[in-house]
Structure formats: structure tokens, C-alpha cells
Amino acid sequence: MKLLYEGKAKKIYETDNPNEVICEFKDSLTAFNGEKADKEEGKGALNCAITTIIFEALQKEGIPTHLIKQIDETKQLVKKVEIIPIEVVVRNIAAGSLSRRLGLKEGKKLPFTIVEFYYKNDDLNDPLINDDHAMILNLVEKREELDKLREYGLKINDFLVKFFDKIGLILVDFKVEFGKDKDGNIILADEITPDSCRLWDKKTGKKMDKDLFRFDLGDIKEAYTEILNRLKG
Ligand code: C5P
Structure with missing residues (x-):
């Protein structure tokens, strides 16, 4: 291959x-x-x-x-898709960079779900951007495509909040990436995993995601295995 x-x-x-x-x-x-x-x-x-x-x-x-x-x-x-170089982050509860940037206490429930765009660029450290920035960088062709990314982000969130709730997990936030297929349709690509989501156990509040690795808080393999087992039912 x-x-x-x-x-x-x-x-x-x-x-x-x-x-x-x-x-x-x-x-x-x-x-x-x-x-x-x-x-x-x-x-x-x-x-x-x-x-x-x-x-x-x-x-x-x-x-x-x-x-x-x-x-x-x-x-x-x-x-095969052409990846749109925008990381779409959807947040229900304050944590991570949102808490750091705005001084919001980790765990504070947000009054409504928010969507953020980050420019996928390692050299620039994936900066937070707005629609105007995405347009001047030509990350998408039309502003409506940014609306579509927001719409999909929120739709995915609506579904996943309930999906994870059923298996005893709180979906704090997540990142998704989209690509364009051969016909120019925007479709979800990449992954949705505990590497790209924050997931907290509903009962214990325990973190079950990559924050365990980021901050040396525990064994990721044990947590990810537990998530897979719960998903399998
Ligand atoms: O770090 P931050 O709080 O901005 O991350 C928000 C969400 O996006 C988290 O669930 C994190 O795991 C995910 N993320 C990611 N890849 C990145 C940045 C953030 O999966 N490059």
C-alpha cells in the first residue's frame, strides 16, 4: 500500500x-x-x-x-476527501482552552452550546479564528460553508450528548474535522474518539479522555477500553 x-x-x-x-x-x-x-x-x-x-x-x-x-x-x-483546514470545536461545559482563555471555571455548564473554529496549522499552533479570518485565508470558498460546519457541529452535538448520556458519560466538548468529497459535498471526516472529545463519567465525574494523558491523571487505555465496552453495550 x-x-x-x-x-x-x-x-x-x-x-x-x-x-x-x-x-x-x-x-x-x-x-x-x-x-x-x-x-x-x-x-x-x-x-x-x-x-x-x-x-x-x-x-x-x-x-x-x-x-x-x-x-x-x-x-x-x-x-477520499480534501480536508477543510478548520477544526470545529463544540462545547457544552467550560474546560481546556476555553477555561484558560476566558477564566471560566472548569465544569461550568455553558448557558448554550458554543461552536468555535480553529485554523488547522501546526506552525501557528492552531489559532482560534472567526468567519472573516477563514475567508481571508481561503479556508472555504463561501461563507455558507462555514454555516454548514456550524450546523453539522451542533447536529452532531445534539446526537452525541444523548448517545453518551445513555452510557453514563457527559460530553463536555469535542473537535471534528470535515472534508469535501469528489462532488464537493461537505462530509464528516477524521475521528470522534476520547482523543478528540472530553468525556466525564456521569456518576463519579472522572475524566475518561485524553486529558488523562495531557495532565498525567491516569491510564488512558483503561478509560478508552471502558468507553468502547460501554458503546458496545
Ligand atoms: O484544548 P481545547 O479546550 O480547545 O479542546 C477542545 C476540544 O477539542 C477537546 O475535546 C479536545 O480534545 C479537542 N481538540 C482536539 N484536537 C485539537 C484541539 C482540540 O481534538 N487539536
């Missing part, structure tokens, strides 16, 4: 079909724009399985995703 791209968490390989690629989830763990890095054997498989379950559920809800099917423990066959 010819490697087309390797990022911090994934490898993308070519297939015989020009409209499809293989996405492999790596075991690597990075935080703070790669400043902190480690490896956790089996994490790729956990995140691949978690993303497959969530993307299949979202697909059924009418949210288009790049997922075609999972092909082995760590790999998915996906539609």
Missing part, C-alpha cells in the same frame, strides 16, 4: 479506487501540538473501533461521513 500522508495520529494509504483511501489509526499519543508525545499499544485499535461505532450511528442520523467500512483492527476504508 502506498502511503499518501502521515499525521500525528493517522496514516492514509492509496487504494485501487481513486475515490477511496485507507485510514490507519496509530498508537501514538500527542498533546499540546506535539510537545508531549508518547505511544500506547492498542490505542489505535480502540480509537478505530470507537470512531466506527460513532460514525455509523451519525450516518444513520443523516450526517454524512467519510466512513465506508472498517477493514481490520486499526483501519477503515473511507471516501
